[in-house]
Amino acid sequence: MKGTKKNTAAMVYDLAKPITDDVGVYLWDVRFEKEGASWFLKVIIDSDEGITFDDCEAVSRPLSTLLDEEDFIEQSYYLEVSSPGVMRELRKPDHFEVCIGDDVLVKLIRPDEAGQREFHGVLTGYDDGRFTIEADGQEKEFVLSDCAFVKLDDDIEF
Template sequence: MEKKNTAALVRELAQPICDELGLFLWDVRYEKEGSSFYLRVFIDSDDGISIEDCENVTRPLSKALDEADPIKEQYVLEVGSPGLGRELRRPEHFEACIGDALKVKLIRPAADGRKEFIVGLDSYDKEKIYGHETDDDGNVLDPIEIKISDCAYIKLYDDNDLF
């Protein structure tokens, strides 16, 4: 199966488990690193994620994966928090982060030569994010809109020390 299809299928298995536990399913990634495959399920909640939350998702998800058998290769299942500086990839990520500061890195430099911006997210659509640029101290600068397809990444800017 393609990675995209595998991740989507696992998302379908993991979503009801997370819903039942009151957790937000942030992302599912099926990735190959070296000769090993990793199935990574990222969960979140307003109160943060504990080891117990990870265990409470891992047990029923592992059972559901064994029953559905969507992955033919041998893989390692990891359930954890998306952590600080989490990447925004899905519409629900942008929705959850409206009003938050984001770290945006462009694939190619903008007209002014810069590739990195700190943006306070005001809104988004499937093509662009809209907000206001801020400096490192959180001072509001200019309104800004950035095409999502021009971005190498868009991450939550929730810990300046990460960047």
């Protein structure tokens, strides 16, 4: 039946979830992406206390073993386990739900009716593929599918 086969990222998510639960970290996202000539399997983990190298290793080693055993990825790839970083991308409903009240940067695929493509504001809500931000005292609603990306907007000065 068409559309019932899981993609690689979803299959890896299912393998990684029990491992991240055992380690005590949150499985933020899994991506299988081609960069140049190479494929990267990116397993992104998070924790309220932050992510350490030891956390990444505690997920990477057993996951690598499971991936070798299951052997469902046809091409060669690099396994990368990391933190989502300060300007993490929000892609899933639970990402939005845990980040309500945080500053976000929204970039649209196409400019809105006023010709604007980028918005900064506080994430105020999310429901079924739609989210709202408050900026300059006004609330603006977006459809996630119209966005190139939505990221936490952490004004870090170096």
